[in-house]
Structures are given as structure tokens and as C-alpha cells.
Amino acid sequence: MEALQSVLGEVLSAAGASGAALVDAVTGFTYAELGDCMPAGSGHEVCQLLRLVDDGLHEAGAQGELESVVVTGRRSYHLVQVVPRQGDPLLISTLLDRSGSNLALASRQVTAAAKALRV
Amino acid sequence: MTDSPGRQTSRERAPRNIPSLLTQLRQDRFTGAVVVEGGSGGTLFLRDGLVGAVESPAAPSVRSLLLKSSRIGEHDWEAALVAVGEDRPLAAVLTGRGLISDAELSVICTAALFDGAFAMALQPVTGWRLDPGRDPELGAWPGHEPPRLVEETAVRLRTLREQVASVGEFARTPVLPAIRTDVDGLGSRDRTLLLSVNGRRTPRDLAFATGRGVYPVMIDLLRLTARRFLVQTVEPHAPGPVVTARSSERPAPPPPADDAPLPRRSPSRNLPQSRLPANTQAPTAMSEEQRSTVLRLRLIRNALSDDVPASPDGDPHTADPQTAETPTAETPTARPPVADPAAADPAANRGTATGRHKEPAS
Numbered sequence: 500m501e502a503l504q505s506v507l508g509e510v511l512s513a514a515g516a517s518g519a520a521l522v523d524a525v526t527g528f529t530y531a532e533l534g535d536c537m538p539a540g541s542g543h544e545v546c547q548l549l550r551l552v553d554d555g556l557h558e559a560g561a562q563g564e565l566e567s568v569v570v571t572g573r574r575s576y577h578l579v580q581v582v583p584r585q586g587d588p589l590l591i592s593t594l595l596d597r598s599g600s601n602l603a604l605a606s607r608q609v610t611a612a613a614k615a616l617r618v
Numbered sequence: 619m620t621d622s623p624g625r626q627t628s629r630e631r632a633p634r635n636i637p638s639l640l641t642q643l644r645q646d647r648f649t650g651a652v653v654v655e656g657g658s659g660g661t662l663f664l665r666d667g668l669v670g671a672v673e674s675p676a677a678p679s680v681r682s683l684l685l686k687s688s689r690i691g692e693h694d695w696e697a698a699l700v701a702v703g704e705d706r707p708l709a710a711v712l713t714g715r716g717l718i719s720d721a722e723l724s725v726i727c728t729a730a731l732f733d734g735a736f737a738m739a740l741q742p743v744t745g746w747r748l749d750p751g752r753d754p755e756l757g758a759w760p761g762h763e764p765p766r767l768v769e770e771t772a773v774r775l776r777t778l779r780e781q782v783a784s785v786g787e788f789a790r791t792p793v794l795p796a797i798r799t800d801v802d803g804l805g806s807r808d809r810t811l812l813l814s815v816n817g818r819r820t821p822r823d824l825a826f827a828t829g830r831g832v833y834p835v836m837i838d839l840l841r842l843t844a845r846r847f848l849v850q851t852v853e854p855h856a857p858g859p860v861v862t863a864r865s866s867e868r869p870a871p872p873p874p875a876d877d878a879p880l881p882r883r884s885p886s887r888n889l890p891q892s893r894l895p896a897n898t899q900a901p902t903a904m905s906e907e908q909r910s911t912v913l914r915l916r917l918i919r920n921a922l923s924d925d926v927p928a929s930p931d932g933d934p935h936t937a938d939p940q941t942a943e944t945p946t947a948e949t950p951t952a953r954p955p956v957a958d959p960a961a962a963d964p965a966a967n968r969g970t971a972t973g974r975h976k977e978p979a980s
Contacts, residue, residue, distance in 0.1 A: 502720035521725075525834040528732060528770060530725055543773065554841070557804075564805055585689050587807065587834050589725065616721045 502615075503531035509612040510593055515600025517575075522546055524581060524588040538594055539577050545592045549579055567606065576602055582613040589616065636743055640764035643667050643748075650750030657741025660734060663754040668761025671727065671754035672734030676741060677832045678825055680730045680756040686829025689726075690717050709756055727758035733831035735767050736774045737822070740786050774833050781840050783853040789832070792818050793839055794849040801847070811838055812847055 503521055510519040511534050518534035520542060527546030539545060553565045570577040576595040581588050591609050595602065636654065643652070644667030652662040660674025673679050684690045690698075690712070698711045706714075709727075713720050778785045795815045804812065814827045821839055825832040842848045 502724050506721055523729065523834070525837055526729075526732075526774070526831070528729070530728055543777075550841075554845075562802070584722070586683070586687055586726070587729075587830060615719065616725070617719065 504533060506612050506615050507531055507533040507591075509615070510591060510609050513593070513595070513600065513605040513608040515596040515598070516593055516605060517596055518594040520545070520592045522590040522592055524549060524590045526587075530589070534594075536592065536594065538575070539592050542592075545579055545590060549581070549590060569602065572597070574598070576600065576605075578602070578606060578609065580606065580609045580613065582616055584617060589613075636746070637764065637768040639746065640664075640667075640669065640767070644764050648748070648750070650748060651752035651754075652746055653749055654738060654743055654746045656744035657738075660738040661749075661752075661754075662735075663752070663757055665759060665761050667764070669731065669735075669764060669767050670759045670761035671757035672731050672738065673754060674734045674738050676822065677734045677737035678730070678829065679734075680727050682826065683726050683730055683829055683831075684718070686826065688829075689722075723756070724758060727756055728762075729831055731758050731762065732767065732770055732774075733833050735771050736831075736833045737789075739771045739775060740789055778833075778836060778840075779855065781855050783855055788836065788852045789821050791851050792820055793824065794851055796847055796849050798847055804847070808838060808842060808847075811835065812842060815848065 507519045507521060510516060516534070518532070518536040518539065520532035520536045520539065521530045522528065522542035522545050523530065524546060527541070527543035529542035540548075548570075549565070549568060552568050556565065564583070565581055567578065567580045569579075574597050576593075576597060578593045578595060580591045580593070582591055591613060593605065593609055595605055639652070640662070643664060647666045649665045649667075650663075652664065654660050654662065658675040660672060660676060662669055663671040663673070671680070678686065681695075685692060685695060694715070694717050698708065698715060698717065701711045701715075702708050709723060712718050713723060718726075775785060778788065782788045793815050794817050795812065801809055801812065811824065811828060811830075814824050819827060821836045822832055824839070825835040828835065839848060843850050
């Protein structure tokens with residue numbers, strides 16, 4: 500458990516990040532969360548969002564696998580990053596304050612943190 | 619040692635008593651195993667009343683998740699077992715040898731715990747006994763609060779019930795593949811699952827065969843069925859019977875709910891000879907809404923296709939700004955994200971009646 504918290508701690512250290520959660524991409528189960536994740540919705544909802552986009556894209560003829568979805572609000576970003584692994588993929592859902600964050604840097608930081616999840 | 623005999627006498631109500639048993643054990647800060655009988659049975663492992671592992675023949679254990687998915691080789695596993703000592707538990711050996719990361723093991727143990735609980739919820743409970751002092755091979759320690767376990771299991775059952783009439787029947791019915799040649803559009807996970815389908819395996823068998831949880835496999839099977847890669851073998855969710863509160867609110871859900879359940883996408887080509895029941899209005903009824911979502915999503919299709927195929931590990935930040943442009947939610951915290959119809963969609967797919975009822979309002 501602490502290992503998961505430390506992964507999320509790294510994500511939260513990104514400038515402007517206010518909450519992060521590690522969610523199962525298939526079941527929507529939240530393995531761990533840190534900070535305030537409420538505005539992003541429950542793990543099940545985050546998972547549903549990803550599935551909707553993913554299924555829709557493939558329905559529209561897209562090839563390849565989805566890597567991230569960013570929802571941009573006026574004041575915040577909700578970044579959902581897919582973490583591929585040997586089993587079912589995971590999602591790292593991060594809430595960022597737009598005024599204090601750099602989306603690209605935050606995304607890189609999430610990717611870096613996700614590496615700690617791998618074997 | 620058998621505890622609380624009073625509860626066991628009323629067998630019809632026994633399944634509902636496992637949660638209350640766990641609550642009581644949490645208060646007593648019980649450490650040890652709860653052996654549950656009924657169906658294929660199962661064992662819950664507790665420390666201080668927190669549930670850290672569930673082992674049941676009904677769902678793959680942590681060991682089979684690790685070995686079947688070839689995350690850890692048989693040889694390494696055997697060697698690790700030998701190295702286990704009094705002060706060196708298996709988890710420490712596995713991570714110490716670099717076979718698996720702490721975080722990964724923790725994810726797998728937690729997934730197995732909740733999947734085991736889900737699988738056990740599908741079978742009848744005829745009784746239980748407490749066995750203090752027993753420890754599981756691997757567990758998600760310090761463990762989870764019983765209410766969380768109960769709540770998550772209920773969510774899983776509810777999710778499936780929204781799509782199939784009987785979850786238990788779905789778990790026991792062999793999955794039949796549809797004849798399709800266009801599997802290119804499928805992700806590797808779906809393709810692996812589809813390749814394991816041989817017409818005899820049930821969802822549970824498929825979970826064991828692929829080294830995945832029973833619930834995630836069932837979810838994926840339903841998705842594949844909706845996309846017509848599998849033949850619909852179990853009755854889709856029937857309206858009415860289960861939902862008492864809702865049906866009293868709106869007495870006329872049968873017709874709409876009837877067409878909402880399983881078929882979420884209408885691939886529109888290469889329809890297999892799937893034996894859908896007579897009431898197959900679903901695809902047509904859904905399609906308009908679905909189609910508009912698909913159209914909207916086409917806008918960001920290119921962003922996705924461009925950066926993915928080459929290296930899944932590539933820098934994500936190149937893609938993100940593009941993806942980010944698509945939606946602009948009014949409120950910063952709004953989670954209905956990418957597009958509002960998109961947000962309306964899952965509701966229509968899953969909570970059949972709810973989604974439908976929103977339509978006239980908007």
C-alpha cells in the first residue's frame with residue numbers, strides 16, 4: 500500500500516496537482532488515492548470515461564491504444580493517463596489547477612511515476 | 619471452532635450475514651481466517667479485523683494471477699518459496715529478488731482480494747467457521763475495511779446486473795465466439811481474451827486461463843458481446859424485477875429499459891449470426907445517440923492514431939495538448955468530460971432507465 504501511495508506522492512509533487520488516484524482501467528476499482536480526488540469523480544466514473552472515449556475512438560476507426568485523456572475546464576485539468584502493464588492496465592487520474600500547472604510537464608511526471616509501478 | 623451458531627441456522631439469510639460477520643470481527647479485531655462454506659467455498663483472511671486476502675476456488679488466487687500471466691516464471695516462484703523463512707515472508711522474497719515491484723504486487727494482491735470477494739458473492743453461503751492464526755500466502759496488508767469490501771462487491775454485482783438478467787448464470791455459461799474476421803481494431807487485451815474463447819469455457823474458466831480476475835473478464839466479455847465479437851448466450855438485463863425503488867417512481871420503464879441493456883454499439887457491418895432475442899431494437903434505438911458520439915470522437919481520432927503505433931512508451935506530452943483541445947467544460951470541476959453527449963452516454967448504457975429519462979429534459 501505504501502508503495503502505491505509513494506507513486507501517487509510523486510504525481511502530486513507536480514506543480515498545481517491537487518489530487519491523484521490510481522484506478523483499475525477495467526473494473527474502476529480505486530487502489531489508492533492522495534489529495535482531493537472528489538472533483539474527478541469516483542474510480543468507476545473515471546474508468547467509464549476512459550472506456551467511452553476508447554470504445555468510441557475504435558468505433559470511429561482509430562487504430563492503436565489510447566494513452567491519455569485530458570478534460571479541460573476553465574480552472575482545472577483532469578488528466579487521465581493509461582498505465583499499460585502486463586495485466587489489466589491502470590489509470591492515473593490527476594487533478595491539476597490550470598493557473599499553477601503546466602500540463603505537459605505534469606503529464607511527463609505522471610509517466611515517470613507510472614514507471615515505478617512496473618516490475 | 620465455530621462461532622455465532624445462531625446466525626448459521628437461518629440459511630436463507632446466510633449470504634447477507636457475511637458482511638455483518640465481518641463488521642463484528644472488525645470490532646473484535648479478529649486475526650485469522652474465516653472459512654466460508656457453500657458453493658465452491660472460500661477463505662477470508664483478516665488481521666485486526668481488516669480483510670487482507672480472499673482465497674477461493676471460484677477466482678484466481680494471487681499465485682495463479684502471477685504465474686498464469688507469466689509475470690513470474692515457475693522456476694523463480696519455486697525458488698522464492700524455498701527462500702521463505704520465519705522472518706522473510708513470500709512478499710519480501712519476491713520483491714527482494716526483483717521479481718516484482720512492491721507497487722505491482724500490492725495492486726495484484728488487492729485486485730485478487732476484491733475479485734475473490736466478488737466471486738464468492740456469486741455463490742450461496744451455507745455457513746462459516748473461524749480459524750484463528752492462519753495466514754494467506756500473499757495478501758494486501760494492512761488490509762481493507764469490511765464496508766469497503768462489501769460496497770465494492772455490491773457495485774460490481776450492480777454493474778453486471780444492469781447488463782445481464784442473471785449474473786450467476788452468466789458466470790456459469792460457456793462463452794461462444796461469433797464469426798468475425800475483423801479483429802484488427804481490438805486491443806491486445808481483448809484479442810487475448812477472444813483467443814481464449816473456445817465455446818466451452820465459462821467466464822470463470824477464461825479468468826483462470828488468462829490469469830485475470832473473474833470480474834474484469836466478465837466486464838470485457840460483455841463489451842465484446844456488445845460489439846458482436848461474441849454470441850449473446852445469456853439473457854440481457856430484463857427490466858422491472860430487481861429495481862423496486864425505481865419502478866415505483868416511474869411505473870412505465872419496461873418499454874425503454876427493454877431496449878437499452880446489452881448492445882451498446884451497433885457495428886453496422888459484419889453482423890454475425892448472433893442469436894439475439896426477439897427484442898433487438900437496442901442497436902437501432904441507441905444508434906443515433908451513439909453515432910453522434912462517434913462523430914465527435916472522430917475529431918480527436920487523428921491525434922490518437924498518429925502518436926501511438928510506433929512506441930507506446932513514447933513521450934505523451936506531444937499528444938496531450940491536442941487531446942486537451944477537444945472539450946471545454948463549463949465548470950472547472952465538471953467531470954462529464956469530453957463531450958456532453960459522451961457524458962450522457964454511459965448513463966444510457968448502464969443505468970438504463972436513468973439515462974433515458976434525462977433525454978426529454980435536456
